[in-house]
Amino acid sequence: MSSEVILEAKNIYKSFSQVPVLQDVHLEVAKGEVHALMGENGAGKSTLIKILTGAYTKDQGSILWKGQEVEINSLKDCRQLGVSCIYQELSVIPVLTVAQNIYLGREPKIGKTGLIDHKRMNRMTQALIDQYNFPLHPKDTVGDLGIGLRQLTEILKGLSARSELLIMDEPTASLSGKEAEILFGIIESLKEKGFSVIYISHRLEEVYRLSDRLTILRDGKNKALLSRQEIEPLKMIQLMIGKEVDESEGSVKILTEKKESKTALKVEHLTCKGKFEDVSFTVQEGEIIGVGGLIGAGRTELVRCIYGADKYDSGAIYLHGKKFVPSSIRKSIKQGLGFVPEDRRGQGFIPLLSVKRNTALTNYDLIAKRALAITSKEELDMCLKAIRKMDIRPDDPDKPVGLLSGGNQQKVVLGKWLMRELKVLIVDEPTAGIDVGAKDEIYNLLRMLADNGVVVILVSSDLQELLRVSDRILVMRKGKIIKEFSEGTVTQADILEAASGLKEVRS
Amino acid sequence: MKKRLLVFFMVLVIGMSLLAGCSEASRDEGETAAESNESTESVESEAKDPYSDEVKIAFVAHDLSTAVTQAWLEGIRNECKSFDNITIQEFNGDSSAENQVQIISEVINQDYDAIIVQCSDGGALADSVAQAEKNGIPVITLNLDADTTHSALVQMADYDAGRLIADEIAAEIGETGSVVIIQGIAGVSRTDNLEQGFRDTIANYPEIEIIASQAADFEKEKATTVMNSFLTQFSQIDGVFAINDAMAEGASLAVQQVNRLDEMVIWGADGEAAALEMIEAGTLTGTIYTNCWDQGAAAAQVALLMIGSEYNYSVLSKTPNIILEPVIVTKDTVGQIDQKDRW
């Protein structure tokens, strides 16, 4: 591996509203290496990337490109340098063909005329495709392709722009295994061709397989820089999690089988083709059950089906012994289910509406009405109650939720469920992108609910969170429950191993 | 890239201008297309017998939904209903000249035997009408003329009607005071003439002043709004002249709103049933009545005559003009108009 350094980020500092997210972070990528970037959610990975691609501006520090210092203030800048980023939310244009997407904005022309030379463009694309042997065809309309191929199109776009550094943020998150395989092959071939890749992923086995070096961030600080030889799964896990495997701070937990209280929720052979398969589990009253796994393991899909937001193909759900068919969300809510969605901004709340309106949204059946008119006092009281319970700041009931901080937005989303008699509360990544303070409050809240006999289903990619909050932990992988931790000692490492299928890699 | 586009367009433009002929064009009406049509040898249509052969007559209205056009249509139908060899087809111009142009070329295509048309715009339809005549289809215009010689124009009195109304109003308000006009859609020749006639005559009464005029597009509702604003603008209005009855009715409504009916006289024109009713009720002062059924019938008769005769418009030097006699209608005389003559 040549030692020529292509990109170097030195002493990067960044903080949002006095909350430091990056402190003195270093990143160094050599030519022709795949450099993995790891860390738990909120470790500052994506912030770092956003700085490298010019989406954010760094507070301090310097970025060196092939030795000389550069300022990256926009995507254009970073493209001109030869850095291209493959986004999680794809930035290809569905109605255009692969070729058109790749050469968008720099189409080859016929001689002096302004006319696009489609033949040549397709040929050039074909050449690229052959060069990196992607399973693409220049004339395909991107809209008809699966996510995987769309992503490849985007990668190809990056390559065609003579990028020397590709940044891939969780590229396999939404890929099927086959697609992922293809991607790995491609990354390896790129490596041989001397391209550098910054590879961000939770999936240990991928990192294990692909990366030459590995930078681990934790709480916005560099934790370690491992070379290929040093990359050793358990070590990685420990570094990421931060603690040696000791008894402290919920990096480890002794789960004890709850003494037989009655089963509240029972799920049998629930299947939704292509998303999850034959999922069965039971939860007891007052139990917090954690669902771990990597992104795309089918956790969100599962809970959405249980809540009734999506339809499942086969299987059955029993609520307190009675068969429960989540035919409509309204019905589920009546039955005492609550749901805090993963995509808070997109599905959690209505940005333009006030805290009051948002908290009341699901609860108008509880608010007394006088001749159809909502008694605004009760509505207000409900909101104030929520604000008190959740300690929402600022405590202004009329403030549009869109203007609150992430943490307080989530508090509003949660708060509305506290206003009613819950049997089951499903929370999906409840603390993603939320400051520590708010996290704790939310954890306590979940516990409090559980103590009042509510079943809490917690879907989370944050291992610490899982361990700390849940009484029992299910781990999903590729749409199946592959492990259940119900008693005895369990460490974050155990969960991560199970989730990432590390054992398979090892064996 | 934008520039290059512009180049494309310019090429196009040049292309068209070539078609147009880049020569300095003389603008005198001497060698204009419409007229040159006339001078060309026209197709001789071998005369049909309108009372036995299959005959199709097209009625192209400016806006089919007005009382007047409906009355005309009925008039035409009644005139022809005794002959079952004649079919009448109405077309709606939706108050747009373009539509009428399209319709007429359509009608020519289907070789109808005669066209009765109320031209939304004389200039706009000149060519179409000429084309029709050239193809041996006699064209009879109703009220709204076309700027080219054709078989006949059957119209209500316009200029003279304007004069009559002016004199009436002058008499009623004692030859002194202020008058407002509610206009129709600008650019419609007949109503323009009507207004012209009115203005010219009022000019003879130095004491009478036309203090304002606003367009209400022949619509009752609009007229109400316009009248409202007049009423608030001017403390003193003695006479209102609305170019058609619909607008007169609207104006009257507005005046009733503020109970100033006794202050002023309100005149319309056309004489549709509703207006006559209002005159009887005293909410409208007067109008010029023309029997639109007769007018329609007249048009139909001329059409049949032209179909039957072997000569055509090319022998005409100017369009023969059939003017229906205007009848002044006021509260006293309204009774004379028989119920069955009310359209």
Added chain:
Amino acid sequence: MKQSTVRKLISFGLLMVLVIGFSISSNYFLSSSNIFAIFRDASIVGIIGVGLTYVILTAGIDLSTGSMMALVGMVMANIYQYTLLPIWVMLLIGIAAGMTAGLFNGFIVTRLYLPEFIATLSTMGIYRALTYIIAIKKNGLITSQPMKTAAFVRLSGEIKGIYYVIIIFIIMVVIGQAILKYTRFGTNLYAVGSNIKAARLSGINTGRTRMTAYVIVGFCVAVATVFQTARMQCTTVLLGDGMEFNVIAAVVVGGCALDGGRGDVIGTLIGALFMAALNNGIYKFQINASYQLIIKGAIIIGIVVFDSWYNKKMEQASASRRIKEAVNEQ
């Protein structure tokens, strides 16, 4: 087969059904003269449609085309009336006027961030009013302005029954389609309409793209006006009244999606012909004019409903493909 192609074939099929249906029921319909008449009627709407296609591709809309016609017409009329400039200069100025009007629309939409609908709704009123203001008046009364010079009127002429306007229409369709498929600008239109954020990420100047689209509409309207007025040998203040809706209808029937990114000029050509044939046929059938409105409306609803259904089907298809993949490997 590509979705857009399928969609086009369908609208073309509808057109054929119409044609066959009418030609069976009316012996005039297939007469060459009538075919040309249909094309002629389609041309004006179609020429404007070419431009509007661009705007709708960017997920915009333009309601001001009708009034724009009147304005352009009246500008030319003034030149005709008060100057002795050669006709082709008059045409150029008319076209310039049209493009300026388009530019104004574009400005409001892309610089003042007004919603397209409301923006062009206001300019619709503005242009009409301007027309009245600059209209030529004889003793205070607006009159229609004849433009009878042979040089100008010749534009409404024909060679062997094929009117010039048809030829221009075809030329513009060809060029319009070429711009869509063979220029960067064309590609950008699709990009902007289909995913404006991605377009921006790819460094496309979305503002300028949308602006240009509006200018092109202006240009097309101007061209259409030239031929419309040449045919009528005059212009009126009411010119193009309600035209905007016919054009939108034609474009939509031609398969453009109002949410942008789908459709092209060929589709619009078909759409325009479809509408013209419909009118023409309805005249033949001597159906009461009122039913025309009903039929047209029904057809539009039918087509848009079909569109959304068809698109959903397409998405489901690709989704199920992915699911199969996923299932296979499990």
Added chain:
Amino acid sequence: MKRIKFERYSKVLLLLLFIAVLTILKPKSFPTVGNISNVLWSISVIGILVSGTVFPLLLGGIDLSIGSLMGLSACITVISIQKLNYANQSVFLGIGCAVIAGLVVGGFHGVVVTVFKVPPFLVTFATQSIVLGITQVLTNNKIISCLSPKLFTSIGLGRIGPFTFPIYLMLGIVLISYFVLNKTVFGRYVYAVGGNIEAARISGIDHQFVTVVSYMISGLTAAIGGVVLASMTQQGMASTGSGYETDVITAAVVGGVSLAGGEGKIQDAVIGAILVGLLNNGMNLVGVPSTNQGLIKGLVIIGAVALDVANKNDNKIRLFKAGKGVKKDV
């Protein structure tokens, strides 16, 4: 925060400013009870309509069909009165039928929009001409004048105190609409669905039901407006109320209702209606010929909306990092 405050009152300020200007310009004729009652009378119909059409607008939809729907209801009413030779009870029957018609058409819109996922613009755009056609067939294109019974004519012309009846009717309907939007669960749901349909769905709101009902409400008010208009003009014709849709939507948008949905207040919309009404009235008073009024009107609208947009923009961007809301170009 200050901005938002200003936003809340900007409409009222604008209104006051307007009144001030007119009073200064026309101290004698403008600030008179007669004139005020005139202004209110002429805006009463728009007021009635906007208080219903605001529902689809808040959903991010639009309803272009209200104009022709007014025509339909007007004609239905007048016809049934005529059929039952002007008896009093016939009025109730007529209004009943009209209202039903309105609800049916509205319901149709709702269903097509929410079930088939068709852009509301197109659906209502199509039904606009369908309804117009039906009305023309119904009346076979005649104007049906209807000068009695008193019960009917007094709907539009009757006076209570200084003002005519429609004003009170308008106030009543506005109040009801205000009540529904701000006091009832349904109102809450409308805002929720308009603001973020997915979140609304997750919260167990039946967005399809909300949509359908909203469009029905819009149809309902259109029907009522039609009846009022019929009684004002003492006649029914197919073209009654044509073009009202633009006035109404304009009023709403000027009143700060966002076409993207989710925000806007009925009271502001009504203020918008009053602004438009005053604008017309003012131009008449100052003596701007009606043909030229479009210019000023258009410019004022553009100005008002542009200000509004600019005002909201920075909030908006904070609100939707997701990208919904005002299109912003680079």
